[in-house]
Amino acid sequence: MKATEPTADPAASADPATSAAPAGADGVTEDRRRRKARQTRNALATAAIDLILEHGLAATTVEAIAERTDVARRTFSRHFTGKEDAALDFVRGDGDRINTLLRARPADEPPLVAYRAAVAGWLADRENPAWHVRPRMRRLLALVDREPALFAAYERIRVDAQEESIRILAARLGTDDLQDVRPAVVVDAAAGVLTAALRLWARRADDHDSGAADLADLVERAYDALTDEAADAARHRRGR
Numbered sequence: 001m002k003a004t005e006p007t008a009d010p011a012a013s014a015d016p017a018t019s020a021a022p023a024g025a026d027g028v029t030e031d032r033r034r035r036k037a038r039q040t041r042n043a044l045a046t047a048a049i050d051l052i053l054e055h056g057l058a059a060t061t062v063e064a065i066a067e068r069t070d071v072a073r074r075t076f077s078r079h080f081t082g083k084e085d086a087a088l089d090f091v092r093g094d095g096d097r098i099n100t101l102l103r104a105r106p107a108d109e110p111p112l113v114a115y116r117a118a119v120a121g122w123l124a125d126r127e128n129p130a131w132h133v134r135p136r137m138r139r140l141l142a143l144v145d146r147e148p149a150l151f152a153a154y155e156r157i158r159v160d161a162q163e164e165s166i167r168i169l170a171a172r173l174g175t176d177d178l179q180d181v182r183p184a185v186v187v188d189a190a191a192g193v194l195t196a197a198l199r200l201w202a203r204r205a206d207d208h209d210s211g212a213a214d215l216a217d218l219v220e221r222a223y224d225a226l227t228d229e230a231a232d233a234a235r236h237r238r239g240r
Contacts, residue, residue, distance in 0.1 A: 003151060006201075009175055029239070033182070037079075040069070040071060040075065041078065041079045041089070042089075043069045043071075043078065044065060044066070044069050044075075044076055044079055044086050045086050045087065045089040045090065047065045047068040047069045047081075047086075048060070048065050048083055048086035048087040049079075049087050049136070049140060050068070050154065051065060051068060051180055052083070052087050052140070052143070053136060053140065053143075054076065054138055057083070057084075057143070057149065057150060060083055061083070061104070062077075062082065063153055063233075065083060065086060074104075075211055078163060081145075082153070084149050084150050084152070084153035084220045085153055085157075086151070087140065087153075088144075088150065088153050088154055088157055090131030090132075091131075091138070091154060091157045091158065091161075092157045092160070092161070093131065094122065094130055094131055094159070095157065095158070095161025095164075096161070097122050097125075097128075097130075098118050098119060098122050098161070098165070099118075099161065099164050099168060100119075101118035101121045101122055101166055102115060102118040102165060102168050102169075103168055105117055105118060107172060108143075110171065111169045111182065111183065111186040112186050112189070112190055113173070114169070115165065115169070115186060115190040115191075116190060116223050117186065119190075119194055119219060120216070120219075120220070123215065123216045132198060132201075132215065135235050137202075138201070138202045141199070141201075141202035142202045142203060145199065145202075145203075158191070158195065161191075162187050162188065162191050162239075165183075165187045165191065166183045166184050166187045167183075169182075169183035169186060169187060170183040180236070185214045189226065190223075190226075193219075193222045193223055193225075193226050194219060196204060196222060197215070197222040198219075200218065201214065201215050201218050
């Protein structure tokens with residue numbers, strides 16, 4: 001199949017809400033463009049996951065992903081830097097959602113409590129479930145540990161999300177994230193606990209069920225372990 005650019009939506013030109021006014025005049029045309037761009041991006045990400053799980057990372061090419069999605073190679077490049085970036089786009093999306101929930105937490109919550117609550121809210125969303133609990137994501141997450149290129153892409157995306165989390169917590173504390181160590185320490189610890197729970201979940205579970213409840217329970221127990229260890233360390237210091 002020859003890869004082509006997506007064609008214009010025939011219904012769009014006949015839509016009186018857009019044809020009667022200049023593009024972007026009331027936001028309808030711009031919204032449609034953004035929606036189509038999101039659809040293309042999601043289709044490319046899904047194709048990348050499908051092909052990598054079907055044929056392996058080495059055998060999957062950007063051209064094959066574009067062809068599977070029926071778009072041109074340059075369309076892929078407008079959305080992603082490579083096949084690893086495309087396959088792990090769900091990680092970026094989930095990081096954005098956690099940070100959105102973190103911004104919305106009550107201002108008087110301690111930073112670790114706020115981050116943990118944001119993660120719990122993300123995992124509890126049934127209307128827009130976390131990608132990790134969708135079919136085949138366990139296999140992809142397990143593959144991240146075995147493929148250096150996927151692992152490197154995963155780490156870049158994760159670090160970007162954590163940097164934003166640090167800025168959010170610094171703003172909540174009214175402090176400078178470059179001078180005050182607290183935001184970075186809280187985020188690195190809290191995000192590290194989440195990453196550890198996800199990796200354990202991916203390694204030990206089968207791929208026949210979504211495992212949403214299992215993952216949420218594992219994440220809660222992982223955070224409990226972190227707070228218990230911190231409490232034990234504090235008691236040990238006081239007992240010296």
